[in-house]
Each structure stands twice: as structure tokens, then as C-alpha cells.
Amino acid sequence: MDIDGRTRVIVHLAYPSAHLQTPALFNARCRERRINAVLVPWEVAPADLATTWAALRNASSIAGAIVTIPHKETAAAHCDALEGVAAELTVANVVRRDADGRLTGRLYDGLGFVAGLRQHGYDPRGRRTLLLGAGGASTALAQALIEAGVAELVIANRNAARAEALVGRLRELNPSARIATGPADATGFDLIVNGTSVGLDGDPASPVDIATIARGSMVADIVMKPAMTPLLIGAQARGAQIHQGVHMVAAQIDLFIDFLIGDAAAATETQRPALRLA
Known part of the structure; x- marks a missing residue:
């Protein structure tokens, strides 16, 4: 055109x-x-x-x-x-x-993220979910994941007060949902979602301790560049499923x-x- x-x-x-x-x-x-x-x-x-x-x-x-x-x-x-x-x-x-x-x-963002997961064969319903971040993108993902029926949503953020504030807003909108704050530790979670910019464009960091990611869990990252972030590379090495950031935008x-x-x-x-x- x-x-x-x-x-x-x-x-x-x-x-x-x-x-x-x-x-x-x-x-x-x-x-x-x-x-x-x-x-x-x-x-x-x-x-x-x-x-x-x-x-x-x-x-x-x-x-x-x-x-x-x-x-x-x-x-x-x-x-x-x-x-x-x-x-x-x-x-x-x-x-x-x-x-x-x-x-x-x-x-x-939330609609696109959940749609991207489902289009690639993963349904978040009933999953115990760890969401990393409490900014604008994570706020959208949090509400969408709750509406998609996750069993529990735990939000981890470096600024704990911001995470608590987001949890408070989400509880007002979803009074029956299980929502809490917690550490950036993937132990016991089925779905781990990075809603931050950590790992973007050469950043070698991961938003969660990769050693806590279990084989068979799903790890999703909204960062698009690189397509394989340090988090996704580490999760794949641990035997987890991975979901790349481009799918959220494409949807x-x-x-x-x-x-x-x-x-x-x-x-x-x-x-x-x-x-x-x-």
C-alpha cells in the first residue's frame, strides 16, 4: 500500500x-x-x-x-x-x-494475551498463576487471566506497595477471585507470566529465579525482542513450555x-x- x-x-x-x-x-x-x-x-x-x-x-x-x-x-x-x-x-x-x-x-493487551495462549493450545482456566509485574501491561493481563478462570493469581513486583495496590483494585472488580501478592518464586505454579520489560533487548536478567520453574509448567513472556528472552531460554532448559511475546501482539x-x-x-x-x- x-x-x-x-x-x-x-x-x-x-x-x-x-x-x-x-x-x-x-x-x-x-x-x-x-x-x-x-x-x-x-x-x-x-x-x-x-x-x-x-x-x-x-x-x-x-x-x-x-x-x-x-x-x-x-x-x-x-x-x-x-x-x-x-x-x-x-x-x-x-x-x-x-x-x-x-x-x-x-x-x-489482556484479551490478546489470553487469545494468544488459547490459539497455541494452552487454556489458563484452572491454573495457579504467577504474574511478574504490576505496571500497565501486567494490570491488563491480571484482569484477563482472572476472567479466563485461573485458579489463583499471585502478583510479584519489586515495588511491593504497587503490587498491593493492584491486588486491591482487582479484588474490588473480582470479589470471588483468589488474588494475592507474593515473591518472584515460580515454585508450585502452573503458569508463570512476565508482564515487565525485564529481558528486553539485551537485558540479561530474568524477572524470576529460573531454578524455581518446574518441568511441564508454562512460561510466557510479553517481551518481543529478543523473541527468546533469558527467561524463555532458561525455562525451556528446565523442561517448561514457553510462549513468546509476539503472540500477544499478533492477536x-x-x-x-x-x-x-x-x-x-x-x-x-x-x-x-x-x-x-x-
């Missing part, structure tokens, strides 16, 4: 941005669907997000933004409206700009497109995405 004067532009807000792979997936899907739109990375420091937001409102060619680390919670606060689980959690990973400059946010691409430049009403939080990634 050629870029011309009618091309709808979506910006991918991140800091840093060198690791982003969503633009390649998004733009390829737009070509497949013959949609005149393009997603471009914007590396924006947290201190500059507010001024960048003003540019989004005032540029008529902008259809909206996809939002990633570290902006998901801050972006939600800048929106004029939040829909669905984004309103419940005050986190957004996609923002649509309407013709009048009004900005509406939604959150598809959201059609939802992003429909919400930003297609049929927003069709991009519901229960819609199964059409895109599949081998």
Missing part, C-alpha cells in the same frame, strides 16, 4: 522504541486488508508525553495511537473517554482520535485496526481476532 495524502497515520508511543515489532505486523495486515494506513514508531520520553498528546489532538492525519511501555497508565489519564476494561483499570494501549480531536482509549492487530480506522463497534473486547501467527 502506497502512502499518499489520504493515508491514516497511527503513532506507536514508546520509550525506548528500538525494540518495537508491532509496526511491521500492523502495516503488513493493513496491506493484506487493503487499508490505507501506516503505523510509525514515536519514541517519547515520559516527561514529554503531555506535549506529544497535544500534537495527536491537532493533527488531522492522525487516526490514533498504540501505546506501550512506559506510557499505558499515563496515556489513559490523558484520554477524553475510556471504554470497557480500560475504564475499570485506568490503563489504555490503544487510543482513537476522532475528527474533532476527541481521544478514546481501550485496552486489548490484537485486527482489533487495533478495526477500532482505529475500521468498524469501532466491531472491535469489541470479546471478538476473536482473525490474525494468526504460525
Whole structure:
């Protein structure tokens, strides 16, 4: 698809941005669907997000933004409206700009993550689950995993107060669910999920002690670059199943497109995405 004067532009807000792979997936899907739109990375420091937001409102060619680390919670606060689980959690990973400059946010990370797991043959229902992190991405994953029926959700975060705050919000939304904070120790867990940026783009660290990962458990990482993070490499060596970060994003691409430049009403939080990634 050629870029011309009618091309709808979506910006991918991140800091840093060198690791982003969503633009390649998004733009390829737009070509497949013959949609005149393009997603471009914007590396924006947290201190500059507010001024960048003003540019989004005032540029008529902008259809909206996809939002990633570290902006998901801050972006939600800048929106004029939040829909669905984004309103419940005050986190957004996609923002649509309407013709009048009004900005509406939604959150598809959790839906995409659970859909990606299921598309690759793993159902989180009934699993004892350890979630590493309590930021914007982890908040979305936590709610989605609870809605998917995990038996128990334990959240581990370096900032314990932030983990406790997230657990409190989740308990309000899900009073019957088993939710707690705990250490970054995978002992006894069926599903271990990294919702942090640990392991990103050359970082040699793991968010959990790999020696605590049991053979046969499932270890999922939302980090996309590298595809095989230190956590996934270590988990595979331990005999665990692994699930790569690209699957969460791939399961959201059609939802992003429909919400930003297609049929927003069709991009519901229960819609199964059409895109599949081998």
C-alpha cells in the first residue's frame, strides 16, 4: 500500500522504541486488508508525553495511537473517554482520535494475551498463576487471566506497595477471585507470566529465579525482542513450555485496526481476532 495524502497515520508511543515489532505486523495486515494506513514508531520520553498528546489532538492525519511501555497508565489519564476494561483499570494501549480531536482509549493487551495462549493450545482456566509485574501491561493481563478462570493469581513486583495496590483494585472488580501478592518464586505454579520489560533487548536478567520453574509448567513472556528472552531460554532448559511475546501482539492487530480506522463497534473486547501467527 502506497502512502499518499489520504493515508491514516497511527503513532506507536514508546520509550525506548528500538525494540518495537508491532509496526511491521500492523502495516503488513493493513496491506493484506487493503487499508490505507501506516503505523510509525514515536519514541517519547515520559516527561514529554503531555506535549506529544497535544500534537495527536491537532493533527488531522492522525487516526490514533498504540501505546506501550512506559506510557499505558499515563496515556489513559490523558484520554477524553475510556471504554470497557480500560475504564475499570485506568490503563489504555490503544487510543482513537476522532475528527474533532476527541481521544478514546481501550485496552486489548489482556484479551490478546489470553487469545494468544488459547490459539497455541494452552487454556489458563484452572491454573495457579504467577504474574511478574504490576505496571500497565501486567494490570491488563491480571484482569484477563482472572476472567479466563485461573485458579489463583499471585502478583510479584519489586515495588511491593504497587503490587498491593493492584491486588486491591482487582479484588474490588473480582470479589470471588483468589488474588494475592507474593515473591518472584515460580515454585508450585502452573503458569508463570512476565508482564515487565525485564529481558528486553539485551537485558540479561530474568524477572524470576529460573531454578524455581518446574518441568511441564508454562512460561510466557510479553517481551518481543529478543523473541527468546533469558527467561524463555532458561525455562525451556528446565523442561517448561514457553510462549513468546509476539503472540500477544499478533492477536490484537485486527482489533487495533478495526477500532482505529475500521468498524469501532466491531472491535469489541470479546471478538476473536482473525490474525494468526504460525
